[in-house]
Amino acid sequence: xxxxxxxxxxxxxxENRPALLTYxxxxxxxxxxxxxxxxxIAPHVDILxxxxxxxxxxxxxxxxxxxxxxxxxxxxxxxxIFQIVQQFKKNSLNKPVILMGYYNIIFQQGEKSxxxxxxxxxxxxxxxxxxxxxxxxxxxxxxKKQSINFIQLLSPTTSxxxxxxxxxxxxxxxxxxxxxxxxxxxxKVSAKEILKNYNKIKKINPKQNVVIxxxxxxxxxxxLTDADGLVVGSALCKAISNALSRGTNPVRMAENMVKKLxxxxx
Amino acid sequence: xxxxxxxxxxIDQHDKNYMYGGKFGGNFIPExxxxxxxxxxxxxxxxxxxxxxIKERDYYFKNYVGAPTPFIKLENLTKYLGGAQVYAxxxxxxxxxxxxxxxAVVHALICKRAGKKYIVGDTGAGYAGKMLSMAAKxxxxxxxxxxxxxxxxxxxxxxxxxxxxxxxxxxxxSGSQTLVDAVSECMRYWVSNCDTTHMAVGSTVGPNIFxxxxxxxxxxxxxxxxxxxxxEFGGVPKKLKLINCVGGGSSAAGFWxxxxxxxKSQVELIGVEAGGxxxxxxxxxxxxxxSKIGILHGAAQYVIQDKDGQIGKTSSISAGLDYPxxxxxxxxxxxxxxARYTSASDEESLQAYKLVSELEDLSPSLEPSHxxxxxxxxxxxxxxxxxxxxxxxxxxxxxxxxxxxRLGFFR
Numbered sequence: 276x277x278x279x280x281x282x283x284x285x286x287x288x289x290e291n292r293p294a295l296l297t298y299x300x301x302x303x304x305x306x307x308x309x310x311x312x313x314x315x316i317a318p319h320v321d322i323l324x325x326x327x328x329x330x331x332x333x334x335x336x337x338x339x340x341x342x343x344x345x346x347x348x349x350x351x352x353x354x355x356i357f358q359i360v361q362q363f364k365k366n367s368l369n370k371p372v373i374l375m376g377y378y379n380i381i382f383q384q385g386e387k388s389x390x391x392x393x394x395x396x397x398x399x400x401x402x403x404x405x406x407x408x409x410x411x412x413x414x415x416x417x418x419k420k421q422s423i424n425f426i427q428l429l430s431p432t433t434s435x436x437x438x439x440x441x442x443x444x445x446x447x448x449x450x451x452x453x454x455x456x457x458x459x460x461x462x463k464v465s466a467k468e469i470l471k472n473y474n475k476i477k478k479i480n481p482k483q484n485v486v487i488x489x490x491x492x493x494x495x496x497x498x499l500t501d502a503d504g505l506v507v508g509s510a511l512c513k514a515i516s517n518a519l520s521r522g523t524n525p526v527r528m529a530e531n532m533v534k535k536l537x538x539x540x541x
Numbered sequence: 542x543x544x545x546x547x548x549x550x551x552i553d554q555h556d557k558n559y560m561y562g563g564k565f566g567g568n569f570i571p572e573x574x575x576x577x578x579x580x581x582x583x584x585x586x587x588x589x590x591x592x593x594x595i596k597e598r599d600y601y602f603k604n605y606v607g608a609p610t611p612f613i614k615l616e617n618l619t620k621y622l623g624g625a626q627v628y629a630x631x632x633x634x635x636x637x638x639x640x641x642x643x644x645a646v647v648h649a650l651i652c653k654r655a656g657k658k659y660i661v662g663d664t665g666a667g668y669a670g671k672m673l674s675m676a677a678k679x680x681x682x683x684x685x686x687x688x689x690x691x692x693x694x695x696x697x698x699x700x701x702x703x704x705x706x707x708x709x710x711x712x713x714x715s716g717s718q719t720l721v722d723a724v725s726e727c728m729r730y731w732v733s734n735c736d737t738t739h740m741a742v743g744s745t746v747g748p749n750i751f752x753x754x755x756x757x758x759x760x761x762x763x764x765x766x767x768x769x770x771x772x773e774f775g776g777v778p779k780k781l782k783l784i785n786c787v788g789g790g791s792s793a794a795g796f797w798x799x800x801x802x803x804x805k806s807q808v809e810l811i812g813v814e815a816g817g818x819x820x821x822x823x824x825x826x827x828x829x830x831x832s833k834i835g836i837l838h839g840a841a842q843y844v845i846q847d848k849d850g851q852i853g854k855t856s857s858i859s860a861g862l863d864y865p866x867x868x869x870x871x872x873x874x875x876x877x878x879x880a881r882y883t884s885a886s887d888e889e890s891l892q893a894y895k896l897v898s899e900l901e902d903l904s905p906s907l908e909p910s911h912x913x914x915x916x917x918x919x920x921x922x923x924x925x926x927x928x929x930x931x932x933x934x935x936x937x938x939x940x941x942x943x944x945x946x947r948l949g950f951f952r
Contacts, residue, residue, distance in 0.1 A: 330716060330851045331837060333728045334571040340715060353849045378569055379836040383850035405569040405836065410558060432576035432735065455573060456733045 279371040279399050280424050281447045283321045284484040284503060292541045293500050294321035296486055297533060298375065298508030300342040301325050301359050302351025304519055308526065309346070312515070313363045315530040317370050319537045323363075324402070324506065327356055327376030334404045336459035338509035341516055353380060357396040364397035373400035373426065386414055390421050400424030402450060408441045419446065426450050431464075431472060439479055448484045450506070451476060453491070459509025462490035466498035473502055493532070497539045507536055543876045547802050551794070551870055552753045559749035560841070562876060565869035568748045570839045574728075577735040582750045584655055589757060597650060602761055605679065606642050610634045610762075612769035612930075617900035618917075625782070625923035627916060628930045629903060630766055632792065637672045638936035639906070640792040641743065643758040645672035648741035649680045651754070659738040661685045663727040665692055665720030665788070666861030666908065667699025667939060669743030674708035684708040687727040691718040692860045698939045717854060720788075720864045724838050744789025745868035748839040752868060759795020762932065767799050778928040779807060782919075785932040786911040787812040787882070788825065788861050790868035792934040797880070805879060812871060813911045815857035816884035823856035825863050828875050828882040837866040843875075858887035858943060859907035861935065885914035891947050893917055894937065898952040906935035907943065 287294040297320045303309050313323060328343035328351060335343070360372055374393065381389045381403065393401065401418060403411065408427055415425035427445045429438055430452040442449060451473055454464045469487060476485050487499055488506030496505055511529055518528035543562040546554055560567045568578060588594040602608040611631045619627045632640045645662075652660045660682045664670030670686035677684035686703055690712045693700055703710055711730075716722040724742065731740040742751035745759075770777050783800060785793035793812050800808045814826030824830060827843040835844040837852060845853035845865040857863040874880035885893070890907055893914035898904050905913060912931045920929055937944060937951070945951045 331721065331725050333725050333838065334573075334732060336729070344715070347851060377836070377850075379846070379850040381850075382836060383833075383846070383848065404571055405839065407568075407570060407572050407575050410568065428572040430571075430573040430575075432573050434576060437575070452573060455736060457729045460733060 294504035296322045296506040298324040301356040302346030303342040316533040329377045336457040338459040338512040342512040361396040371399040375402040378406045561873040565872040609765035622920040624921040625927035629933045632934045633936040639668040640934045641668040641672040645676040647758040649676035652739035657739045662741040663723040667696035671702045674703040674706035678706045687723045689719040744791040746789045756794040760798040762795040763799035780927040790871045796932040810880035812882040814884040815862035816886040817856040825855040825857045826884040829884040861908040885911040889914040904937040906937045
């Protein structure tokens, strides 16, 4: 069966545009609010990444850290995250949802039990930031058996040989990290340079769906529209933080930003 | 039960996934760090067998660190306690005042060999940071130190030293503002700058290669001790107990390295974790209080955490021990039952400082004061032919403010 993630990419290709992927943190700033945000942005987004907040996130910059700490402080638990996905899927069954987080959360729950909950709530894919290839082989194949996409990450430091091996074992999507940075850094390399690496990946497997993330904002997104997909995370988290500190509505703020982002890639 | 291999260095007893006993350690790292860590692993893999590098290391250990550090009998303490003979390995006499100098020097030498000009590190008590700043100055490297804002406040003298050595201290305001957050922030910085910058993790924690480099460096302590035992007793005593505080576990790993293969009925290894304030539920002792295995800073280890896997709060009077995890090496030593782990509370450690500094010409920092607390507890119960050796791995100067506040004096 073709995955919802693959279907989303085919649809975008038909429309001759990159897929728009967003990342927001589950429970930011509350369980209810984060679900409202997902519901509000979903119509304008092709794939939703939902962050599982962690309190020692070694690969995340300030914006996502702020969102994650806020969600944890407001009491979000792993079981709530699956409920959020389940609730979201009630209205948007076909919208792919990817959970993104750190391995300890999965490890504590137990891989098997975690995947069971993913399956039950309707999660389509997983990104595990600190479980690189080949350490992730075992878990990735467990995901595959459950028809859950395990999404491999590639970065500017990934060697060519390694890249080939990873792509060979990847599922329906790979995630290219645009630069040496934690999430939310200022884009410090040119779009040309990023696309050069991106094309190297595409050359290895032209059929593979490759998305670019890290440093993508309203300002930078239009320079990278050649990609199969673009992920915006920190910019959204920042918008939510700004809305909260100003006392305005974070749901509207996020929705408006996503609309703007979308207008820049079609 | 897990088993240790004889004749193989503890740091090398991992499988192909860099796991000790199949359970501890590994490299749980973002993709971006795979390559720099592989490069560093290859480089160190060569250097540790390179005679020129070893010569260089030994030269600086002798002429810059001041090896060997003294091994002394604490005669008054022995008389006072009655029972075993109490000795100290006064590692705090090393240049800079603590064992962190060994790791710092080796990292600076590696950084130079890697052709990098920038070096970054984390610090809790400030010793790892101070020593890295010293080594950076010595070898002409630009240095940045990540330190929790809470630790900057409580370990001022070491911060002053870092600044004097020309290092930039980056205060970390996230989370608990202590060592755990400093390590996270330092790793984040490395993710963004791994092409130009060398990272030195300050203890035997983090991705495998950092555990290896650190324990390989501090192993100097036990190499010296073996020689000093020979001079004092004609060999390794028949009943010996080596007591060391453990936070991340770098000084204990070095203090015990040469003794792992000895039968534990001859050489008992005792690790003392930070038990925290007497009437608090908070502590920094994951081994003593049975924390579950989790992933922290790239390695699987026993770590204080909640059911979901969020890293838990810790509390200790000692900034250097105030860490929710513990080196995978110590997890492995615990599960193989080669070492025994216990804890001392803030108050017991302060009392130990008081007694040791009163009776001896020694002023151990709050970290080794935890080890002395255990020595004081068990010495009276042991026979006169038992030798207890405490690693006095840090000097109390950095703790002047805390000790004065709690005890009303400082020695």
